[in-house]
Amino acid sequence: MIESVDNSKIKELRKLKDKKYRDSEKLFLVEGEHLVLEAYKANVLKKIVLCNYDMDLDVEKIEVSQKVMATLSELPSKVSVIGVCEIKSNELDLNSNILILDGVQDPGNLGTIIRSSVAFNFKNIILSNNSVDLYNIKVLRASQGMNFHLNIVRCELTNKIKELKDNGYTIYGTDVINGIDVKSVKNDKKYAIIMGNEGNGISKEVKELVDKNVYIKMNDKCESLNVGVSASIILYELNK
Amino acid sequence: MIESVDNSKIKELRKLKDKKYRDSEKLFLVEGEHLVLEAYKANVLKKIVLCNYDMDLDVEKIEVSQKVMATLSELPSKVSVIGVCEIKSNELDLNSNILILDGVQDPGNLGTIIRSSVAFNFKNIILSNNSVDLYNIKVLRASQGMNFHLNIVRCELTNKIKELKDNGYTIYGTDVINGIDVKSVKNDKKYAIIMGNEGNGISKEVKELVDKNVYIKMNDKCESLNVGVSASIILYELNK
Structure with missing residues (x-):
């Protein structure tokens, strides 16, 4: 011992x-x-x-x-x-939809999003380089082992998003004001959904690559939802 | 100075x-x-x-x-x-639906739930005595001031729930296995929804007072969602 x-x-x-x-x-x-x-x-x-x-x-x-x-x-x-x-390197399943996290910082939020991704049948997550580390102990605790059921890669986002577009993906941003109600999204094509940083949302360079924005209808007294919650509601709605 | x-x-x-x-x-x-x-x-x-x-x-x-x-x-x-x-004492609006939190411990989860309650037009929250304190600085930060838009009371749950039943409320519990899909809930009456503790769910005494359980349909690889997420999805679904 x-x-x-x-x-x-x-x-x-x-x-x-x-x-x-x-x-x-x-x-x-x-x-x-x-x-x-x-x-x-x-x-x-x-x-x-x-x-x-x-x-x-x-x-x-x-x-x-x-x-x-x-x-x-x-x-x-x-x-x-x-x-x-x-740490095994993961590969995205390019026949499936993708969740992209652009600068999510809070370990609890990333863990929560990982759990919800498994719950609502999302197989792929892309983390931007400035997101919290997947192997941070608080992230692992909050994800309750669900990270092992997903393909999670970490990379620079702009080139990766261009590559996804070349592969036939529609890129959805999330925006409180402009966009289509997530309830009305029709998924006839493969798509990737981008969620932004807790305070600042999606970064400028990434926003320029977005095809359409989706939003969650809510009372306008509330400026925004917690990012773990909004990601989860969007995945829940899009889960077929 | x-x-x-x-x-x-x-x-x-x-x-x-x-x-x-x-x-x-x-x-x-x-x-x-x-x-x-x-x-x-x-x-x-x-x-x-x-x-x-x-x-x-x-x-x-x-x-x-x-x-x-x-x-x-x-x-x-x-x-x-x-x-x-x-600290002003709050009163519940007994013409409105109610969210009951039975032992929610994490300040971030309570703050998140408060934001989502405002977003999805829930006016009332009841906190059990063993829930995290509403005036905890981390709760206040995570709720982003949305607590000021709600009626939030803290009390012993079993008597309060009996009182609500006498007032015509239907009491919904949340249970992963038994229950009705939250999508199918018909709200012809006033209701209260109970969310439980992060690790242990709803306490035994409170469970006995539940009229019906609701659940969120998900992949069975995932045992449960984060409580902030499940509360938010339920409020989102029930928001009319």
């Missing part, structure tokens, strides 16, 4: 709290039994770190003291198992 | 970060110009605390140094104005 917080293995794992190291090592951490099992089922689980606990999984096991576990965990409550998972 | 963080006025204001003091003083704080203006329009603004800033509002003004402001603020970024507001 590893009892030293300065153990080299533990130090390496602790670095994975930083996006920089996750990107270079192609590894990320998940906390708690539920997410560890989801990672295992998704075939990305490499190792588990255990504290007074066991799980019957065919992967390398590292036993640690409670003190060591506490330095790895980012949850306020005690965690008995942390999974070390491989 | 107040420069000492130990000034007695400042100490009194700082106590309002705690629910206990907010409840006893019947006062709460809002941060930033937008929320201060919303509080002013709602006729609950008593004083403003300013730091190198001014607002043309007819209320008592307290000028403070940046150091003092920082001890009052709970935001990560610098704030130029904080409003001191009065």
Whole structure:
């Protein structure tokens, strides 16, 4: 059992709290039994770190003291198992519709959107480079393992959107004022829907590539909805 | 200008970060110009605390140094104005439908639900005693001032629900498995919809008072939606 917080293995794992190291090592951490099992089922689980606990999984096991576990965990409550998972590169399914997130910053919002995407049969998400990291522990917690059911890629948006247009996609923006009520959208073609940043909406360069805007009808006392809510209502409406 | 963080006025204001003091003083704080203006329009603004800033509002003004402001603020970024507001007791409009939140804990979720309630023309919210406090600064920030457009009361749920039933309300629970698709709900009578806690759903005592359950149709890979999202989709669907 590893009892030293300065153990080299533990130090390496602790670095994975930083996006920089996750990107270079192609590894990320998940906390708690539920997410560890989801990672295992998704075939990305490499190792588990255990504290007074066991799980019957065919992967390398590292036993640690409670003190060591506490330095790895980012949850306020005690965690008995942390999974070390491989970042696999995803590919979009270009026969399916796509959700594009342009600068969504809040981890809870991204997690919520991931859950709703699975709920309403959306298979693809594109994250702009300035969106919150998918492997941020709060994003993973809020997405409840649903990220493993989706194709999620991270890239520069303008070129990718041009490529989608060449592939026959209609590009929908979201705009409170101008646009068609999401209830009236007819989906005879493949489409991508863009949701913007919490404070600033869709960026200028991306707006220029939009074919049509959709909106959600609401009382004008309310300026806007939370982005997790508006994305979810749009996916809910478009789900066939 | 107040420069000492130990000034007695400042100490009194700082106590309002705690629910206990907010409840006893019947006062709460809002941060930033937008929320201060919303509080002013709602006729609950008593004083403003300013730091190198001014607002043309007819209320008592307290000028403070940046150091003092920082001890009052709970935001990560610098704030130029904080409003001191009065907690007014609200009354439900018993001719309108009601949203009941049974143990919603996350401040972001409550704020989101408040925004969506205004967007989709719901006027009344009942919070159970174990829900997050409405005057929590994170709740206020996430609700973007929309709380001032609603009747929000906090009370013990079971007696209140019995009272609503006596007043002709139908009580809808939310349940993933049993129930009617929210799309098929006919609203010929007044109704109240109950949303439960993030992890545990609706409590046992409250469940026993439910007349019917509604659900949102979704892919069964997804166990549940974020509670802010499911509340919003239900309000969106029921909005006439």
